Amino acid sequence: MALRITDECINCDVCESECPNSAIKQGEFIYEIDPKRCTECVGHFDEPQCVAVCPVACIIVDAQCEESSEQLLEKYKCLIEHDALKG
Ligand code: SF4
Ligand code: SF4
Numbered sequence: 001m002a003l004r005i006t007d008e009c010i011n012c013d014v015c016e017s018e019c020p021n022s023a024i025k026q027g028e029f030i031y032e033i034d035p036k037r038c039t040e041c042v043g044h045f046d047e048p049q050c051v052a053v054c055p056v057a058c059i060i061v062d063a064q065c066e067e068s069s070e071q072l073l074e075k076y077k078c079l080i081e082h083d084a085l086k087g
Helices: 049-053 069-086
Strands: 003-005 024-026 031-033 059-061
Touching (some): 003 031
């Protein structure tokens, strides 16, 4: 499952640079995670890096985006290929 940032986000900016998939960006009001780019850090790390650094624990699993670990690994591989093609 992709992760989601709740409205408890204090816009501290710590998580954005920690994401290995560039899935986190400043949104209109708070930081947001692009579910198409979030692999729960599968392929890069053993645990979600954004969750590890968030000072207010406002990053949660998005139940709307249910994915198996195989699907997350496949997404990771697609992102690597896609980003390599973009240069
Ligand atoms: S779980 Fe990993 S891939 Fe997903 S947004 Fe957080 S840091 Fe990025
Ligand atoms: S680390 Fe947490 S509080 Fe800070 S910008 Fe990211 S989601 Fe928001």
